[in-house]
Amino acid sequence: MTLTQILAFSFLALLTGWFVPRRWRLVVLLVGSLLSIYWLQPSTPIRNLDFWLPTVSITLTIFVWAVTQTRKSRSWRPTFFTILLILGCIILIGLTRYAGALCCLTSTRPPEILQILLALGLGFGLALVPHFLPKNRFIPALAIILILGLFVILKTGPLAQSSSAWLRFLMGQPVNLATTVDLPWLGFSFLAFRLLHALRDHQAGKLPAYSLGEFVTYGVFFPTYPGGPIDRSQRFIGELNHTISPSDNQQDHRHKAENLLQGSQRILIGAFKKFVLADSLALIALNGQNAAQTSSTLWAWVLLYAYALRIYLDFSGYTDVAIGLGRLMDFRLPENFDKPYIKPNLTTFWNSWHITLAQWFRAYFFNPFTRALRSTPRKLPAWLIILIGQFSTMVLIGLWHGVTWNFFMWGAWHGLGLFAHNRWTDWMRPRQNRLESHPFFNRSLRFGSWFLTFNYVSLGWVWFALPNLAVAETMFRKLAGI
Amino acid sequence: MENPVDSAQSPRNDLHFFRNVLVKALILFFIINIVFAAWYPMPGLGRLSAYNRIFPGRLRLPYSDDPQQAYSLSLFNPEAMFASHIISAGSKTPGEYRVILVGDSSIWGFLLPNDNTLAAYLNKSNLSLPDGRRVVVYNLGYPVMSLTKDLFILSYAVRYQPDLIIWPFTLESFPNDKQLFPPLLQNNPGKVRELIENYHLNLNPEATELAQPSFWERTIVGSRRTLADLVRLQLYGVLWSATGIDQAIPPTYKSRAEDLSFDDSFHNLLPPVLHASDLTFDILSAGVSLAGNIPILFINEPMFISQGKNSQIRYNFYYPRWAYDNYRRLISEQSTLHGWRYLDLWDLVPPTEFTNTAVHMTPKGTQILADRISQAILNLATK
Numbered sequence: 001m002t003l004t005q006i007l008a009f010s011f012l013a014l015l016t017g018w019f020v021p022r023r024w025r026l027v028v029l030l031v032g033s034l035l036s037i038y039w040l041q042p043s044t045p046i047r048n049l050d051f052w053l054p055t056v057s058i059t060l061t062i063f064v065w066a067v068t069q070t071r072k073s074r075s076w077r078p079t080f081f082t083i084l085l086i087l088g089c090i091i092l093i094g095l096t097r098y099a100g101a102l103c104c105l106t107s108t109r110p111p112e113i114l115q116i117l118l119a120l121g122l123g124f125g126l127a128l129v130p131h132f133l134p135k136n137r138f139i140p141a142l143a144i145i146l147i148l149g150l151f152v153i154l155k156t157g158p159l160a161q162s163s164s165a166w167l168r169f170l171m172g173q174p175v176n177l178a179t180t181v182d183l184p185w186l187g188f189s190f191l192a193f194r195l196l197h198a199l200r201d202h203q204a205g206k207l208p209a210y211s212l213g214e215f216v217t218y219g220v221f222f223p224t225y226p227g228g229p230i231d232r233s234q235r236f237i238g239e240l241n242h243t244i245s246p247s248d249n250q251q252d253h254r255h256k257a258e259n260l261l262q263g264s265q266r267i268l269i270g271a272f273k274k275f276v277l278a279d280s281l282a283l284i285a286l287n288g289q290n291a292a293q294t295s296s297t298l299w300a301w302v303l304l305y306a307y308a309l310r311i312y313l314d315f316s317g318y319t320d321v322a323i324g325l326g327r328l329m330d331f332r333l334p335e336n337f338d339k340p341y342i343k344p345n346l347t348t349f350w351n352s353w354h355i356t357l358a359q360w361f362r363a364y365f366f367n368p369f370t371r372a373l374r375s376t377p378r379k380l381p382a383w384l385i386i387l388i389g390q391f392s393t394m395v396l397i398g399l400w401h402g403v404t405w406n407f408f409m410w411g412a413w414h415g416l417g418l419f420a421h422n423r424w425t426d427w428m429r430p431r432q433n434r435l436e437s438h439p440f441f442n443r444s445l446r447f448g449s450w451f452l453t454f455n456y457v458s459l460g461w462v463w464f465a466l467p468n469l470a471v472a473e474t475m476f477r478k479l480a481g482i
Numbered sequence: 483m484e485n486p487v488d489s490a491q492s493p494r495n496d497l498h499f500f501r502n503v504l505v506k507a508l509i510l511f512f513i514i515n516i517v518f519a520a521w522y523p524m525p526g527l528g529r530l531s532a533y534n535r536i537f538p539g540r541l542r543l544p545y546s547d548d549p550q551q552a553y554s555l556s557l558f559n560p561e562a563m564f565a566s567h568i569i570s571a572g573s574k575t576p577g578e579y580r581v582i583l584v585g586d587s588s589i590w591g592f593l594l595p596n597d598n599t600l601a602a603y604l605n606k607s608n609l610s611l612p613d614g615r616r617v618v619v620y621n622l623g624y625p626v627m628s629l630t631k632d633l634f635i636l637s638y639a640v641r642y643q644p645d646l647i648i649w650p651f652t653l654e655s656f657p658n659d660k661q662l663f664p665p666l667l668q669n670n671p672g673k674v675r676e677l678i679e680n681y682h683l684n685l686n687p688e689a690t691e692l693a694q695p696s697f698w699e700r701t702i703v704g705s706r707r708t709l710a711d712l713v714r715l716q717l718y719g720v721l722w723s724a725t726g727i728d729q730a731i732p733p734t735y736k737s738r739a740e741d742l743s744f745d746d747s748f749h750n751l752l753p754p755v756l757h758a759s760d761l762t763f764d765i766l767s768a769g770v771s772l773a774g775n776i777p778i779l780f781i782n783e784p785m786f787i788s789q790g791k792n793s794q795i796r797y798n799f800y801y802p803r804w805a806y807d808n809y810r811r812l813i814s815e816q817s818t819l820h821g822w823r824y825l826d827l828w829d830l831v832p833p834t835e836f837t838n839t840a841v842h843m844t845p846k847g848t849q850i851l852a853d854r855i856s857q858a859i860l861n862l863a864t865k
Binding site for chain 1: 497499500549550551553713714717718720721723724725726727
């Protein structure tokens with residue numbers, strides 16, 4: 001998000017929170033979010049892809065809604081109205097192609113309107129297929145495979161490049177110019193998590209009934225679409241219903257005033273963190289170029305710490321903006337960061353760093369996976385279950401950022417760190433009382449824990465920030481002064 | 483009766499609080515901007531530098547079009563530029579014979595790492611004077627061809643107690659139309675105007691290039707880019723310290739032109755004769771006045787001499803033969819007339835030792851020049 005976009009979104013959120021009657025808020029949020037995801041989508045070298053990627057996001061969301069909602073839960077009239085509204089928005093964006101000076105909300109001119117109509121007919125038709133099929137447990141599984149498949153393609157360099165080549169071929173563009181970064185599908189990672197959560201909860205019978213409008217708003221809600229937090233639908237739609245339900249006038253005014261204060265404060269803090277602090281630190285933060293050029297150990301550490309602070313301020317700044325925008329509209333979005341760099345161990349760090357992502361993996365991977373390990377016929381020792389569970393969870397979190405060896409190593413680094421902390425905690429438990437009777441040792445241990453955790457996390461960023469294992473290894477050598 | 487607690491938390495009070503915060507913030511913002519514009523503390527802010535305190539000083543003045551690669555940037559605050567330079571680190575010691583080099587990109591060291599610049603080679607020569615003082619050379623070149631720009635840099639450099647000023651130049655720095663084009667000068671119109679007036683330079687102090695910034699441009703909002711540049715310069719100190727890099731040197735570049743166009747024009751001047759009034763010799767005189775008792779050595783710097791197509795008309799991309807030959811004659815006459823110390827080294831460096839332009843030299847070419855200048859320094863210093 002640029003500063004201009006944040007300003008525009010703040011204005012939209014303020015209008016929604018203050019002037020839009022509660023019964024109309026869902027419509028405004030839906031339309032605002034639909035338009036926003038087209039505006040936020042960066043341009044791509046493949047013709048019209050900046051229009052098609054948000055369109056596919058919307059179609060996928062509708063598809064998952066159709067898969068997860070039983071027919072009886074759907075009242076046809078609002079669904080029909082919502083589909084018309086969504087179609088209307090997309091066609092309107094498409095029509096800006098012909099609007100001369102008003103063109104365009106998208107980064108480049110949208111495709112021909114006929115192409116859009118055909119694609120929408122096909123896409124929405126596909127999305128509605130589950131509606132006409134009897135309840136079938138394979139369709140949610142297929143939807144999960146489809147989303148994971150897209151995810152793997154986007155995050156794996158060679159696959160992304162091949163997909164780009166294929167899309168270029170379709171668009172009549174030179175195939176040999178395809179690169180791994182041609183498909184910057186804004187917000188897909190976060191959307192995928194929301195949709196996978198809905199599908200898994202549906203499979204577990206835990207997903208309530210939602211209207212199409214509610215679900216699409218959940219999927220593409222403009223404050224959280226580009227960078228999270230990854231909210232759960234139950235919580236989000238609860239908030240949504242609270243926001244659109246009628247309330248006492250006096251109370252309503254109080255909320256508005258509070259929301260205005262809290263929301264704008266949070267947006268300002270977030271913008272300051274992102275655009276002043278993080279962007280300044282970005283000039284000196286560790287990267288592939290300066291890692292190779294750095295000649296002294298001391299300055300290598302400075303670059304590393306600059307990166308550690310930059311990534312935190314950048315990401316938590318975005319989160320603050322998202323939470324602030326939500327607050328302006330009387331939405332309470334979940335927190336994503338809770339002072340992670342002052343935590344005394346790796347476990348508490350991961351409870352306070354990208355909290356919603358960690359919770360997602362805990363709920364949909366770690367817990368079911370360790371349960372499955374516990375129930376294997378050959379009983380595994382508890383420590384091994386913890387090691388396998390934590391290691392694989394963290395490796396998956398690493399690979400979520402991109403399927404590369406460096407992200408694998410970053411995940412493995414944290415997985416092993418979490419396991420080591422788990423063992424340490426077990427070893428310390430019987431000795432804890434004795435230690436607490438010595439305040440000096442206790443304080444030293446607390447400081448040492450923090451110091452170790454912060455530096456362990458910072459060293460982990462070497463894998464994350466650098467482009468390949470060789471550069472990472474060189475950087476580790478420089479940090480060690482060898 | 484209204485409960486005081488309820489009253490304090492009423493939406494009306496919340497809104498009043500919000501309104502008060504906004505109004506006070508706006509008033510403060512407005513006042514601070516006005517005070518800033520009236521005071522305009524840019525020179526003072528420029529002197530606040532982390533260089534030579536936290537970071538080692540830079541070996542040449544900051545200049546770059548590609549800050550992210552070069553860890554340096556072009557900014558127009560001369561105080562900040564000098565504060566970031568190693569010449570600002572502490573005061574001159576009695577054992578130092580301080581030599582400053584001003585000049586264009588060939589002196590600054592375009593396409594040369596810091597240890598291959600003219601200043602670096604001169605320092606590597608470990609020159610010592612008979613009285614035991616060690617010759618220390620500072621690179622104050624700046625990559626734009628304009629004598630006024632050199633004079634501008636010199637006006638700041640003389641503060642640093644040089645014992646000798648070496649001022650290499652080439653004909654391209656002399657024409658009138660080259661004088662006020664450097665952005666460094668256009669962004670410091672007051673100082674340039676002062677130089678024009680103090681030294682009676684044959685330049686128009688009311689030239690459009692020297693427009694004073696408006697009041698709006700002097701506010702914090704109007705100066706935000708200049709302020710951001712100051713911060714960026716400090717931040718790049720980290721990477722300068724970490725890498726020693728201050729220029730993005732590409733692995734390959736387009737070589738200086740060997741084959742030349744069939745064209746004998748030079749700026750807006752016509753062959754066959756160049757007159758002293760066509761060139762800004764008055765700026766060299768101003769430099770001598772500005773330096774006072776400090777000796778200045780003028781050097782006509784080496785250039786590439788082409789043997790390619792149309793080389794009978796032109797020496798290189800920059801110069802037709804008639805203009806350059808006339809210039810050499812004129813500068814020699816002016817030096818004799820004014821008693822300037824002058825070295826003409828125009829053909830000192832072999833053509834193979836030039837890089838992307840007719841004045842940018844390879845390390846070997848720079849070394850050749852340094853060896854020649856070393857002798858001149860010793861001669862001048864021991865006179």
